[in-house]
Amino acid sequence: MRLLALAILAVPAALAAACSSFDAVPAPDSTADGGGADGPATSADGGATDDGGGRADGSLPPVVAVAQENGAAQWVATDAQYIYWWSVDHASIMRADKDQPSAVTVLVARASQTVSAVAVDGTGVYWLESGPDVIDGGTTDRIMALAPGAPTPTALFATSDSLKFLALGSYVLSTYKDGIVRAKAGTTADTLAVGIDRSALASDGTDAIYTYGNSGVWRLTPANASSRIINLPNPHQLVVESATMYGLYDSAGGSSLFKTDKAGMNKDQSAATELTQIAGGPIFVAIDTLGVVFGNGGDGTIKRVSRNGGDPALVISGRGGLNAVAADARGVYWTTDTGEVGWAPR
Numbered sequence: 001m002r003l004l005a006l007a008i009l010a011v012p013a014a015l016a017a018a019c020s021s022f023d024a025v026p027a028p029d030s031t032a033d034g035g036g037a038d039g040p041a042t043s044a045d046g047g048a049t050d051d052g053g054g055r056a057d058g059s060l061p062p063v064v065a066v067a068q069e070n071g072a073a074q075w076v077a078t079d080a081q082y083i084y085w086w087s088v089d090h091a092s093i094m095r096a097d098k099d100q101p102s103a104v105t106v107l108v109a110r111a112s113q114t115v116s117a118v119a120v121d122g123t124g125v126y127w128l129e130s131g132p133d134v135i136d137g138g139t140t141d142r143i144m145a146l147a148p149g150a151p152t153p154t155a156l157f158a159t160s161d162s163l164k165f166l167a168l169g170s171y172v173l174s175t176y177k178d179g180i181v182r183a184k185a186g187t188t189a190d191t192l193a194v195g196i197d198r199s200a201l202a203s204d205g206t207d208a209i210y211t212y213g214n215s216g217v218w219r220l221t222p223a224n225a226s227s228r229i230i231n232l233p234n235p236h237q238l239v240v241e242s243a244t245m246y247g248l249y250d251s252a253g254g255s256s257l258f259k260t261d262k263a264g265m266n267k268d269q270s271a272a273t274e275l276t277q278i279a280g281g282p283i284f285v286a287i288d289t290l291g292v293v294f295g296n297g298g299d300g301t302i303k304r305v306s307r308n309g310g311d312p313a314l315v316i317s318g319r320g321g322l323n324a325v326a327a328d329a330r331g332v333y334w335t336t337d338t339g340e341v342g343w344a345p346r
Contacts, residue, residue, distance in 0.1 A: 062345070063316060066096045067104050069339030075118040076324045076335045077125075083343065084125060085324075085335050086115040093118060093127060094341075098330060101343065108146055108153055117166035117174075123185075124148055126172055128163045143174055143183050156183035169203030171222075180208050180220060192224045200247065202238035209245065211235045217247065230260055230272055237285045239292075244307070246275075246285060246292055254279040257294060257305065275309040288327035290346075295325035295334060302332055302344070316344045 067073065071088035078084065083096045084107065093115065095107040113131030120126070124147040132139060141163040146153040159176055167173040171182040175198050176191075183189040195212050202209040208220040209229070216231035217238065232249040239246045248255040249272075258272040280298025287293070288304070293315065295302045300319040303312035321337030331345040 064101050064343040064345060065340070066101045066333075066343050067094065067339075067341040069341070071339060072321075072323065072337045073335035073339050073341045074323050074337075075115070075127075076326045076333050076341070077118045077120045078326045078328050078333055079120050079122075080328075082120075083326075083333055083341070084118055084120055085341055086118055086127075089339070093125070096341070098343075116164070119166050119168050121168045124150075126166060126168065128166050128174060130162070141176070143172055143181070143189075145172070145185055147185065154185065156185060157181050157189040164198050165201035167201045167203040167208070169205045169207075171203075173201060173203055173208050175201055175210070180210065182208070182222065190222070192220055194218075194220050194224070194226050199234070199236040200238040202240045202245070204240045204245075209238055209240055211238070217245070232258070232272060237283060239285050239287055241287050246287065248278075248283055248285065251277060253277070254281060255283050257283075257285070257292065259292075259307065273309065275307075276305045276312055284322065284325040286325050286327035286332070288332070289329045293325060293327040293332055295319070295322050297322045302334060304332075316342070 066083060069087050069089045074086045074088065076083065076085045081098055083098065085094055087094045090106060091111050092106045092109040094104055096104045107125065110129055113129040115127050115129050117128040118125070124145050127144050128141065129144055130139065130141045140158045140160055142158045143156040143163065144153045145156050156172060161176045163174045163176050165175050171184050174181050175196055178196055179194055180192045180196065181189055182192060194210070196210050197213045199211040206222065210218055210220060212218050214234055215228070217229045217235050218226055219229050220226045234250040235247055237248040244259050244261050246257065246259045248257055255278045257275045257278060259275060260272050275292060278294060278296060280296055282297040284295040284297070285292065291304045291306045293302060293304045300322055301317045302315040302319065302325060304315055305312040315332050319334055319336055319340070319342070323335045323337050326333045331343055333343050335341050
């Protein structure tokens with residue numbers, strides 16, 4: 001583990017298709033937003049020793065085959081009861097009950113749309129989609145929301161520009177053009193102007209945490225004030241839990257997994273602690289009660305490292321075409337481009 005003291009450099013400062021099938025959703029009580037390109041995956045913290053390991057006897061957990069799609073299974077999110085993902089084959093957001101994993105249902109069908117991110121928290125299920133808009137027949141990108149118990153989803157924001165990344169906090173955040181949109185049910189979405197390279201987006205609950213090219217990780221407040229948190233080479237993948245930010249940045253041969261604490265996140269110049277180096281990629285990062293989980297799309301492994309760093313422990317291997325990873329106190333979840341939706345319970 002190394003402490004990286006990093007200098008600061010000066011930088012210039014998304015409803016088309018009805019639900020063809022829907023099951024009412026009980027209110028989730030923990031968040032675990034899948035990886036894929038949008039990165040962030042957070043979950044309930046505490047109640048277990050943060051040693052980065054798996055089972056006490058050193059054995060690997062059995063794999064629960066949640067689903068096998070005919071096409072790619074993309075994105076993954078989890079709450080206390082359910083696992084959610086996007087099925088290319090069904091053109092639907094699917095849901096499986098953790099207490100009966102084979103009970104897979106269509107949560108919401110999007111026959112004419114493409115979904116590019118899925119997230120969940122206690123206020124509902126959220127996703128980004130693009131495709132025909134029922135209002136004008138055009139093609140737009142939208143931030144969609146399905147509240148607990150609601151019969152149909154609603155659009156929180158629509159734009160003719162491409163949306164990318166989805167982060168949940170007191171607002172639903174996404175990126176478009178070179179800015180960030182902040183949306184919430186019952187309010188008008190705000191579009192915040194800021195330089196952003198669209199490599200990663202997260203939230204600490206109130207502010208947006210984002211990347212800007214080779215100049216590091218930045219913070220954007222609701223008042224549209226931006227400041228740099230930390231200078232890192234080409235940061236990508238950001239995950240924030242209550243007191244700490246985790247992420248990746250480019251290093252020799254792959255990526256370095258880093259963290260910075262809450263004090264560091266609240267000042268304009270900070271330092272990052274390197275937890276481990278990861279060869280290959282792409283890499284998908286999530287947090288659970290045991291440490292920091294990362295899936296490696298290059299070698300098909302999912303590993304976990306302690307929040308304090310050290311040697312990563314293998315969670316599962318042989319996941320070719322890994323597309324996304326999520327984690328919580330009940331285990332680690334993933335989807336693959338070959339259609340696998342898997343769960344390694346604890």
